[in-house]
Amino acid sequence: xxxxVFDFVIGHFNTVAYIILMMIGFYAMTGKxxxxxxxVGLNIFQWSIILFIVSLSAKRxxxxxxxxxGHDHVTGPVLDAADYVNxxxxxxxxxxxxxxxxxxxxxxxxxxxxxxxxxTLEEDELRDRVRASG
Amino acid sequence: xxxxxxxxxxxxxxxxxxxxxxxxxxGWWYRPAVFPLxxxxxxxxxxxxxxxxxxxxxxxxxxxxxxxxxPPWGIEFRVDALxxxxxxxxxxxTLLVGIYSKQSILKEIxxxxxxxxxxxxxxxxxxxxxxxxxxxxxxxVFLEITSLASYALVSIxxxxxxxxxxxxxxxxxxxxxxxxxxxxxxxxxxGSLNMADLSRILPDLYESTTVLVGFAFFVIGxxxxxxLFPMHTWLPxxxxxxxxxxxxxxxxxxxxxxxxxxxxxxxxxxxxxFSIEMIPVTTLLGWIGxxxxxxxxxxxxxxxxxxxxxxxxxVAQIGYIVLGIGLANTAGFTGSIxxxxxxxxxxxxxxxxxxxxxxxxxxxxxxxxRNLSRKMPVTxxxxxxxxxxxxxxxxxxxxxxxxxxxxxxxxxxxxxFVGVIVLSSVLALAxxxxxxxxxxxxxxxxxxxxxxxPVPEATQRDEVPWTMLGPMLAVTAIIVxxxxxxxxxxxxxxxxxxPAGLAR
Numbered sequence: 001x002x003x004x005v006f007d008f009v010i011g012h013f014n015t016v017a018y019i020i021l022m023m024i025g026f027y028a029m030t031g032k033x034x035x036x037x038x039x040v041g042l043n044i045f046q047w048s049i050i051l052f053i054v055s056l057s058a059k060r061x062x063x064x065x066x067x068x069x070g071h072d073h074v075t076g077p078v079l080d081a082a083d084y085v086n087x088x089x090x091x092x093x094x095x096x097x098x099x100x101x102x103x104x105x106x107x108x109x110x111x112x113x114x115x116x117x118x119x120t121l122e123e124d125e126l127r128d129r130v131r132a133s134g
Numbered sequence: 135x136x137x138x139x140x141x142x143x144x145x146x147x148x149x150x151x152x153x154x155x156x157x158x159x160x161g162w163w164y165r166p167a168v169f170p171l172x173x174x175x176x177x178x179x180x181x182x183x184x185x186x187x188x189x190x191x192x193x194x195x196x197x198x199x200x201x202x203x204x205p206p207w208g209i210e211f212r213v214d215a216l217x218x219x220x221x222x223x224x225x226x227x228t229l230l231v232g233i234y235s236k237q238s239i240l241k242e243i244x245x246x247x248x249x250x251x252x253x254x255x256x257x258x259x260x261x262x263x264x265x266x267x268x269x270x271x272x273x274x275v276f277l278e279i280t281s282l283a284s285y286a287l288v289s290i291x292x293x294x295x296x297x298x299x300x301x302x303x304x305x306x307x308x309x310x311x312x313x314x315x316x317x318x319x320x321x322x323x324x325g326s327l328n329m330a331d332l333s334r335i336l337p338d339l340y341e342s343t344t345v346l347v348g349f350a351f352f353v354i355g356x357x358x359x360x361x362l363f364p365m366h367t368w369l370p371x372x373x374x375x376x377x378x379x380x381x382x383x384x385x386x387x388x389x390x391x392x393x394x395x396x397x398x399x400x401x402x403x404x405x406x407x408f409s410i411e412m413i414p415v416t417t418l419l420g421w422i423g424x425x426x427x428x429x430x431x432x433x434x435x436x437x438x439x440x441x442x443x444x445x446x447x448x449v450a451q452i453g454y455i456v457l458g459i460g461l462a463n464t465a466g467f468t469g470s471i472x473x474x475x476x477x478x479x480x481x482x483x484x485x486x487x488x489x490x491x492x493x494x495x496x497x498x499x500x501x502x503x504r505n506l507s508r509k510m511p512v513t514x515x516x517x518x519x520x521x522x523x524x525x526x527x528x529x530x531x532x533x534x535x536x537x538x539x540x541x542x543x544x545x546x547x548x549x550x551f552v553g554v555i556v557l558s559s560v561l562a563l564a565x566x567x568x569x570x571x572x573x574x575x576x577x578x579x580x581x582x583x584x585x586x587x588p589v590p591e592a593t594q595r596d597e598v599p600w601t602m603l604g605p606m607l608a609v610t611a612i613i614v615x616x617x618x619x620x621x622x623x624x625x626x627x628x629x630x631x632x633p634a635g636l637a638r
Contacts, residue, residue: 029304042304046311053318089321092271096314099278103307106285110300113289117296130294 014055021048033123035114039107046100050093057086137197140189143211144198145182146221147263149175154255161248169236172251176232179258180225187218191626197268205268206331212268216471216631219623220265220394223475226612227386227482228258230605235379237602238489242377243291250290257283257383261391270317270327270403273395277313277359280391281306284384288376298371305358305368312355319348329403340408349408352399353415360392362456363426366449373445378489381441385448386482390474393455397471400459401633410462420460424554426453431561435568440500441488443565444481447524450558451477457551458539463637466542468628473535475623476523476616480532483520483609487513490598490606503572509596512603514573519610521566523617526559531616545637 009016021044028041065084115121118129153175161168189196195214199205213221232254239250260280267273285306289299321327323344324335339345354365361369369389373381400409400416409415430450437443455477458470490513491497491506507514523530526537536555543551597603616623 029308035300038304042307045308049311049315049318052315053321056318056322089318092321095271095275099275099282102282103278103303106282107300107303110285110289110296110303113292113296114300117292126297130297133294 014052014058018048018052018055021045021051035111035121035123035126038123039104039111042107043100043104046096046103050096050100053089053096054093057089059085138189138193138195139198140186140196141198142182142186142189143196143213143221143266144200146179146186146225147211147259147266149178149182150255150262151259154252154259157248157252157255161252165248168248168251172255173229173232175255176225176229176258179262180229183218183221183225183262186213187222187627190215190218206326206328209272210268210328210330211266212330213266214631215627215629216394216397217265219471219475219627219631220391221262223478224258224261224265224387224391227478227609228254228261228383230608231379231383231386231482231486234382234486234489234602234605237599238379238493239377241493242379246290250287253283253286253290254383257287257387261387264391265394268329270320270329270332272327274310274314274317277395278310280388281310281359284372284388287380287384288372290380291375291377293375294371295375295377298368298375302368302372305365309355309358309365312351312358314355316348316352316355319344319351323348329398332403333405336404336408340412346413349404349413349415353396353419356392356396356399360389360396360452360456361449362422362452363429363449366426366430366452369449370442370445373448373485374439374441378441378485378492381444382482382485382489385444385485386478389448389452390455390478393452393459393470393474396456397459397467401467401636406462406633406635416460416462418460419456420462420548420551423453423455423457423460424551426450427457427554427558428453428561431558431565434565435561437565438500439498440491440503440569441485441498443500443569444484444488447562447565448481450562451481451524453558454536454539454555457555458542461539461542461546461548461551463542463545464632465538465545467632467636468624469535469538469540469542471628471631472531472538472620472623476531476535476613479609479613479616480520480523483516483606483613484524486602486606486609487517487520490602493598493602494596500569500572503569506573509594510598511595512597513606516606516610517573518570519613521570523613524566525563529614529617531613531620534617534620 025041025045025048028044029038032038032041059082062083062085065087111121114126118126120126120129153171157168157171160171186196190213195212198211200209239247243250257280260276260283263276264273264280267276285299285303288302289296317327320332323339323342324332326332326335336345358365373385376384427450430446430453434443434446434450437446454473455470458466458473490510494510497503519530523532526532536559540552540555543555
């Protein structure tokens with residue numbers, strides 16, 4: 001039983017890592033009352049997924065996907081796909097990172113506005129003040 | 135491959151997208167040109183959608199390959215009958231709300247028209263992109279463009295809206311992150327992102343756990359985006375605190391497009407047999423939809439704020455759409471798509487009415503709506519038609535979509551769903567008739583006055599300007615036309631797009 005669990009964790013360590021990170025983010029989003037901490041939790045949540053998808057492109061004994069003449073070989077470019085990591089997840093996640101940064105920016109701008117308006121970023125205090133201001 | 139290619143689908147997205155980038159500069163240089171340019175962009179988008187729809191009805195699906203890269207390598211835009219219908223309603227409603235918004239935002243959020251229209255166009259581009267694209271990751275990007283634009287639009291009014299917007303950011307981003315994770319899972323086993331390519335590769339992999347997990351993440355992520363009960367908690371605050379024009383725009387479009395994405399992936403990327411038989415997700419969705427219909431309506435009855443009532447009613451109406459998907463037969467699917475389009479116009483129209491009332495009187499509490507039918511008769515009439523459509527009174531569109539849904543429930547042999555649809559309509563009657571009572575019967579107070587006494591003071595007619603009345607009347611006309619010509623819509627757009635493998 002212990003061996004089976006150990007094998008599973010070793011065999012899927014990228015999955016395990018992303019799930020642990022994701023749960024940390026999830027905890028921060030649900031368990032914390034400070035809105036900035038919630039936002040940090042959201043970021044951890046997103047980055048865990050990005051990390052996971054990037055990890056999908058890894059291959060044993062593969063190199064960066066740039067075709068260079070004489071790379072590992074004496075003559076001509078190496079053109080066997082098995083020798084290179086898959087570049088597509090990296091590119092996709094680059095876009096996802098940009099999206100994530102944009103969301104963080106918008107969320108921080110909103111927090112700034114909330115703080116200016118209500119003078120707090122604690123959720124319970126904020127709820128009272130929103131209610132008080134109608 | 136001799137697919138029918140055309141550049142028109144891209145125009146629908148590009149016109150608002152490029153204009154949106156130009157607006158901040160133009161607003162700084164010559165502000166009066168902003169509004170006409172926005173209308174031009176929306177009109178171009180609408181015209182392109184009409185041309186594309188005509189093309190699709192005549193010649194079948196239209197494709198466009200970005201940069202000339204053929205799928206599955208390049209990003210493909212694909213418009214079939216279903217997405218043509220979606221693009222048509224999207225561009226029409228955004229154009230109408232665009233015309234309406236000028237006066238409304240001048241009153242509610244003065245001096246913010248340049249940022250407002252910049253983000254408005256970005257939202258339209260994101261929505262149209264989600265519908266037109268045939269690439270899973272491209273869809274994610276458009277999904278996030280839409281979300282970012284709607285966060286900004288909700289918060290633009292300030293006040294409590296900012297807090298609602300932050301809540302929306304957290305939940306919406308979690309939904310989008312789940313979608314991204316689903317794309318990652320599907321990519322890891324298929325190596326493809328193109329929808330048509332995926333639908334070819336996936337059937338051999340239906341047994342794979344990875345595909346199942348990816349599908350589960352997809353359904354949950356999109357359910358958050360479409361505010362499906364019990365993941366609707368971001369919706370009431372966001373809809374009711376946003377400026378009125380924004381409420382109308384977002385209520386009419388974002389959740390509907392999310393529902394479209396759900397349909398697209400469940401029935402076209404995966405085969406219906408996967409989501410019906412291999413895992414009982416349609417059954418589950420049907421019951422969740424039923425719960426949303428009842429609880430959303432009950433919550434709506436409990437509201438005293440008009441916009442909040444409409445927001446909870448949206449939760450219930452999303453339930454109808456999901457229930458139709460969950461029925462997984464042709465009548466249910468037809469009803470679901472028809473209700474999606476109908477509801478976009480009905481709820482859009484109702485929020486336009488709410489905006490008109492706020493514009494003229496500043497009132498939001500339903501109890502204070504007395505004498506409104508004398509003061510604003512056209513607005514009151516618009517509200518009545520939209521409310522009739524929500525309840526499902528013929529000949530409005532709402533009747534026919536509910537009719538198809540009930541047919542679908544009978545075909546599926548599920549009499550509980552028939553009961554739920556009828557009950558939810560009765561509850562809709564309850565909360566909307568309450569508003570109607572306050573609008574039309576001035577002295578009918580809670581003690582039961584009967585509403586026949588003469589009006590105490592002579593009330594001046596004081597309607598909103600024509601630029602606001604026009605779009606409201608147009609939406610009303612469309613609701614009635616959708617009802618009268620529902621057969622045309624079904625024959626031309628929904629029947630050709632019927633996914634193969636749904637039960638009759």
